[in-house]
Structures are given as structure tokens and as C-alpha cells.
Amino acid sequence: MTTLIESEEHKSLREAVAAFAKTHPHTTTPEDGKRLWQDAAKLGYIGVNLPEAHGGGGAGITELALVLEELGAAGNPLLMMIVSPAICGTVISRFGTEEQQRDWLPSLADGTRLMAFGITEPDAGSNSHRITTTARRDAATGDWILTGRKVFVSGVDIADATLIVGRTEDARTGKLKPCLFIVPRDAPGFERRPIDMELNAVERQFELTLDDVRLPADALVGDEDAGLLQLFAGLNPERVMTAAFGIGMGRYALSRALEYARERTVWKTPIGAHQAIAHPLAQAHIDLELARLMMQKAAHLYDAGDDIGAGEAANMAKYAAGEACVKAVDQAVHTLGGNGLTREYGLARLITASRVARIAPVSREMILNYVSHQTLGLPKSY
Numbered sequence: 001m002t003t004l005i006e007s008e009e010h011k012s013l014r015e016a017v018a019a020f021a022k023t024h025p026h027t028t029t030p031e032d033g034k035r036l037w038q039d040a041a042k043l044g045y046i047g048v049n050l051p052e053a054h055g056g057g058g059a060g061i062t063e064l065a066l067v068l069e070e071l072g073a074a075g076n077p078l079l080m081m082i083v084s085p086a087i088c089g090t091v092i093s094r095f096g097t098e099e100q101q102r103d104w105l106p107s108l109a110d111g112t113r114l115m116a117f118g119i120t121e122p123d124a125g126s127n128s129h130r131i132t133t134t135a136r137r138d139a140a141t142g143d144w145i146l147t148g149r150k151v152f153v154s155g156v157d158i159a160d161a162t163l164i165v166g167r168t169e170d171a172r173t174g175k176l177k178p179c180l181f182i183v184p185r186d187a188p189g190f191e192r193r194p195i196d197m198e199l200n201a202v203e204r205q206f207e208l209t210l211d212d213v214r215l216p217a218d219a220l221v222g223d224e225d226a227g228l229l230q231l232f233a234g235l236n237p238e239r240v241m242t243a244a245f246g247i248g249m250g251r252y253a254l255s256r257a258l259e260y261a262r263e264r265t266v267w268k269t270p271i272g273a274h275q276a277i278a279h280p281l282a283q284a285h286i287d288l289e290l291a292r293l294m295m296q297k298a299a300h301l302y303d304a305g306d307d308i309g310a311g312e313a314a315n316m317a318k319y320a321a322g323e324a325c326v327k328a329v330d331q332a333v334h335t336l337g338g339n340g341l342t343r344e345y346g347l348a349r350l351i352t353a354s355r356v357a358r359i360a361p362v363s364r365e366m367i368l369n370y371v372s373h374q375t376l377g378l379p380k381s382y
Helices: 008-022 030-042 061-073 080-095 098-109 227-263 275-303 307-341 348-359 364-375
Strands: 115-118 134-137 144-154 161-169 176-184 190-194 205-215
Touching: 008 061, 030 061, 061 080, 061 227, 061 275, 080 098, 080 115, 080 161, 080 227, 115 144, 134 176, 144 161, 144 176, 161 205, 176 205, 176 227, 227 275, 227 307, 227 348, 275 307, 307 348, 307 364
Parallel strands: 115 161, 134 161
Antiparallel strands: 134 144, 144 205, 161 176, 190 205
């Protein structure tokens, strides 16, 4: 029943985050985003999922997703919550050395440092087996040397380090296997170039080049032989958090449309009284609520340690939230008509932003592939 009925503790957290979010202006500039991030961190919201022993809240992805959803519902989504505490913080919490945990988790929790995450490559896309960023050992020093490229990496300019997915050669088989490395922002040979996006977001996207970036042996996170397990330990929370991001954005758009539909009068009654306006908004609300249920299920499964069950549910939640978000935003814009495209109402910018929930971090088509193969047992076409 815990996935169906929220506890009083969760209800209180939801109310507190919603009240906090309303005290901040919309995060339209990097300065706004930084201020919101730091203020949220002071209240324990950013590190709510990180271990208490390292300054976090000791809760889970369930609570972190709740925080992000409520920030988004108030028009203040923080994209880097998906990356810094959810992906990087989780991976370091579960697999990092004691030294890595002491070094990174307290500062990720209190908001003084951020970490980005680099996995996507120009020629790899959704196929992680085609990742060409390689890491090789320097036999003389024990250092790692990384070479490769990454694209669509969020917030590298504001992050203190980037958790890079590379591949090392298995000494037994000669095959490449994924491994995770902490790459400091100022590491020699680590270059970034902003990608020119038609997306109105505080966090910018970057292409990264790693040209023989030399890292100490302890830059490797976890076990060299457990890379795939560690990778998916971070990707499941990423999908849950992306669902929260989409649901929050959809709720915000819907709330603006409802305000308008209650007040806007063209004939004798507010336009919200007409079923042509009311019913699509009701459908958008239903879709968002259904997506939230699957998101909560995925988060609970992950927090309970069921990585396999969480993988299926997280993909479904991300799919459902992406679809619900786009429909809610589209319907909100149509409800306002021409006003829906003005800066005054702040909905037009969401038309592009809402598509992110469909596309990233994995496309809806790849999720359908996953469900087809993993859940339904259908054969692969690739």
C-alpha cells in the first residue's frame, strides 16, 4: 500500500517543498538556479537521498523524486538534481571507496559542489556497447589515461567534476567493459564546448573531449569488474527522476491553464465550463496522476533494493511521464490560445522543454524495445 497512499511524512515533505518553491522566482538565469540550489540544499532537499553518515538525509530516491516533482510543479525544476545527487551521489554511495564517499558526498549533499554525468557519445547514442571512450592503465605509474568524446552532458560548466563512463579492456577476454571515472573540471586535456540548443533552460549542454586525460588510480569508482552493475545503479534513479521532472513540469503547465480557464470569460461563463476545454484538462490530470503512481512504484522498488524490478518500472514511469508531460503542456497552451505563446504566461518555453522528458535520457522507442524484450519476451530486431 505504500506505493498507493503517501505517508504523513511524505505529505509533510511535499507541502514543505511546495511552500519553499513558491518563495523563489522562476529559475531563468544561472544566478537564479544557483541561489535556488543552495537554498534547497540548506534545507536538506538536495541531499535527501544521500547517507546520513555523510551529511545527507538518509532517505531514498522516493523522497528525492518527490522534491524534484514539487519544485517543478512550482515552475522551478532543477535539472541537475537528476544528475548530481541521483546518479552520481547514488553511484558513489553504493560503490565508491570510503575516501571517495568522504570526499564527495557531504559536499554534494550541502550543495557546495556539483557533479555532472557523461555517457552519451556522438556515434553510440542508446547503444552503450558502442561507447568508444577508453581508459588504459599507465603501467609505470598506475594512473588511468582517458581518451574519447561525450555529447549532451548537462551542467559541466557549473560542476566540479564529471562522472565519465569509459571502457577498459578485460585482461581475460580482451573485450571492453564499462567503468566509471571521476574527472575534475580542470583536468589537463579535458575540454568542453557548449552545444547551441534551441532550449530555454538554465543548465547548458556540452560536448566533451578527453585527450589523454591522466587520472590517479583512485579516480575509478568501485570495482573495475562491476562496471555494468554500477552503471545501471545510476541509470534507474535517472529514469525515476526524469519522470519526476516531467510530472512536475506537466503539473505546472496544467495549473496555469486551470487558472486561466476559471477566469477567462468569452461568452457568459468561464471557458473552463465548456467540456471542449474541461475534458482535455481532466485527461491531462489523469495521465499525470497515473504516471506518478508508476514513478512511485519504481522509486519504492529501487529503494527496497530490487534493481531488476526497478529497471522495468523506472522505464515505464519515464515513458508515461514523458507522454503525460507533453500532452499537459500542449493542452495548456491550447487552453490559453494566443496567450499561451506569450512570455507573460511562461508556457511557450515548455513546448520545447517538455520534449526533453520524451527524448532523454532514453527515447520512448528504446523504452518500448526494453518492454518488448525484457517484459514481454519478444525477440530482438537488433
